[in-house]
Amino acid sequence: MPEPGLASEPGPAPAVAPAPEVDPAAAPAEPARRSVRWPWKVWSAWAGRWRERHPAGARALSVTVTVLAAVLVVAALVMPNSVVHLGPAKFLRIPGEAVVGAAVMLALPRRPRVVLAAVSGVALGAMTLLNALDMGFNQYLGRSFNLVLDWSLLTDAESYLEDSLGRTTTLAAVAGVIALVLLLFVVLALSTVRLSNVLARHTGTATRGTLIAGVVWITCSSLGLQVSGVPLASERTATALKVQARRVSDTLRDEAEFRKVARVDAFGNTPGSQLVPDLRGKDMIFTFIESYGRSAIEDPIMAPGVDRTLDVRTKALAAAGFHAKSGWLTSATYGGSSWLGHSTTMSGLWISNQQRYRTVMASDHMSLTEAFERTGAFDTVGVMPGVQKGWPEQKWYGLGKVYNAFQLGYKGPKFSWSTMPDQYALQQYQERVHSKRPAGGKSRMSLLILTSSHQPWAPIPKMVGWDRLGDGSVFKGIEAAGNDPADVIADTTKSREEYGKSVQYSVTALTEWLERYGTEDTVLVFLGDHQPIARVSGNHASRDVPVSIVAKDPRVLDKVADWHWTDGLRPAHDAPVWKMSSFRDRFLTAYGSTPHPRKG
Structure with missing residues (x-):
């Protein structure tokens, strides 16, 4: 045995046994290697060969x-x-x-x-x-x-x-x-x-x-x-x-500045006893008509039918003892976002975007409708057929009770976006609210927002006998026979024609209700919230909407004589034009309210 570290002397090489022959058929197959070919590589290779x-x-x-x-x-x-x-x-x-x-x-x-x-x-x-x-x-x-x-x-x-x-x-x-x-x-x-x-x-x-x-x-x-x-x-x-x-x-800067503006209120500290004293005992109603704009009264396609309706309804109201004065307000919105027009009118602030709207709704800035609630002399109620979900704005508007789309008992068909015809909503307002006297000897202030003139203006309801309205089922045949919304949306001329018809319907429904159910004490203020879309009103249309005050008591209209509004439901072309945000303070002042400013 050699010592460690020393190489052993070479000897003869050991014999090596030959490797046994293997039958290829009997040998297990070696797993095939799979190459992954990504789609873009396949595409690249194909494109290269094609080129x-x-x-x-x-x-x-x-x-x-x-x-x-x-x-x-x-x-x-x-x-x-x-x-x-x-x-x-x-x-x-x-x-x-x-x-x-x-x-x-x-x-x-x-x-x-x-x-x-x-x-x-x-x-x-x-x-x-x-x-x-x-x-x-x-x-x-x-x-x-x-x-x-x-x-x-x-x-x-x-x-x-x-x-x-x-x-x-x-x-x-x-x-x-x-x-x-x-x-x-x-x-x-x-x-x-x-x-x-x-x-x-x-x-x-x-x-x-x-x-x-x-x-x-x-x-x-x-x-x-x-x-x-x-x-x-x-x-x-x-x-x-x-x-x-x-x-x-x-936008970000405006948000901060508008918060300061919203804290200032000319009537913010006015006691309830000094708000609208000249309207005590009145049956006060504020109504917005969807998309009711200046174009409906002055555009050559829409105006003939609408103007004819306004003139006919002015005469019918006069026969029933009602008289009206009308002017123009410049809306804070255009073509849509109706809630901006509603809140601008009621707040006295220029609410032209969603952030301003949220700011005001979260504030204690007094709305025109809340002014009536603050007096303690009015019950306050809202009828909102377009509201189909929770509506926290009720608090800011100062409304004690609100009827939404699901609380008016309607069993008929929707008319596109509009949940129910205006005539039905007005009849329900009559049956559920207006026909009942408030408790405690109070008067009533109502806010109604009508929706039948909302785009796409197809199908449009038709007036039926007031005693035939029932639960609204009578409108099924009318809705089925109406225009297809898709056909009207795709046709500009048709849209303008049908828009005019929808305004005629809404104005007729409202004024017929007033003629039928209005009392000696009823005071109706109705206006549009904005102009219709540019495809209907035109690319250079103004933002003006008509506004009217209707009453039997001549003293109500005498209070606004210095406004120089036009007699009747149709404002003249050159009737005064105010910003919509100025209406609240002008109205409160005209009817005896005393300013007590809050400066923020």
Whole structure:
């Protein structure tokens, strides 16, 4: 045995037994290795083979896709935010943002360039979405989309579509919009990445082209060159971004400032005994008619029917002993968001957005309706056929009792968004409220919000005999025979015609109720909450709505003689126009209220 550390002397090599033969058929099969082929790798391999086989077609397809990407990006950069500004000239412009973007892309290495291009595409998609929202809001609400406040209104729009077109159609529309928005982001991101890659592959040509484009843009901008009145040099997206940023800043600042304004109230400390003393003992009713605007009285399509109705109803009321005076109020809202018009009228504050509305509803700023409640001489009640869920605003309005859509016993069909015809709501008000005397010798103040003239104005109810209303089932045949909302929504002329008819119906229902059930003490104030949407009222329509005071007691109208309103239910074109927010204080003052300011 060798000592440790010493190599043993070599000996003969041991014999090696030959390996036994193995029958391949009997040997277990070795597991096959599976390679994962991702979809994009499969697509890339297929596309590579196709390009090799069809080089000319591949080049043509590549050029076509690049051109489409460029057209899409440029169109997004110069896209206006208003339907009335759409036109070919708006898209035949040189976007300065594209020139700057090309210069930046040429200066970056590959990875940062691709990342920046993708992020830029997504950002451009966001700006395009905001432009589209601006278009919709300008068309329907007469104002631009507010990035801070208006997201909640999209759920209201969904509910309106569901009431008008049905749940299935609405779900399909919502799904389609979501898919379209996602597609917009993806396609714009891919387009900007593709264009940045093209620039990188052709650096020399791209650099020269960028310089030329920059010189042309500066020249056009400096000289103010235009095509069809539209400047050739565009910085639309940069301007829109600045406008959005300023709008957000102004909204946040406005919120803080409005809180201070809402704490100031000319009648905030007025004792109840000094509020509306000249209306004690009166049967006081405030009524809003949905979308009842100046256009209904002055537009050449809607006005003939509406004006004829107002004149006929003025004469009918006069025969029953009622007389009226009418003027104009400029609403804080347009095309929708009716609650802003209601709260502006009742608060004496300019409530033009949702944040202001929330601020006032959470405050103790006195509403006009609450002024009657504070007197202790009036019971206060609301009839709200459009309210279909909890309504915490009841407290701010100072209403002791509110009847919502589910508390009026209606068994008939909905008329699109409107839960029940105005005539039925008024009859229920008569049976449940107006026909019953308040306890304790009090008078009553009522707030009614009528809904039959709410868009889409199809189908429209028809007047039936007041003694035939029952539980509303009588309206089933009328609703079934009415227009399809989808047909009216898609036709601008039809929308305007049907809108006028809906206003005629609402005015007729209200004034027939007054003629039938009004008393010597009844005082009715009724007005519109806002103009109808721009597609009906026009892109340059005012925000004015008619307002009327109707009473039998001549002393009621004598109190407002110095307002110089027009006699009758139809205000003259040149009748006084006030901001809607001024109505509360003018009304309180006219009927003897003594100001005792609260200064916040």
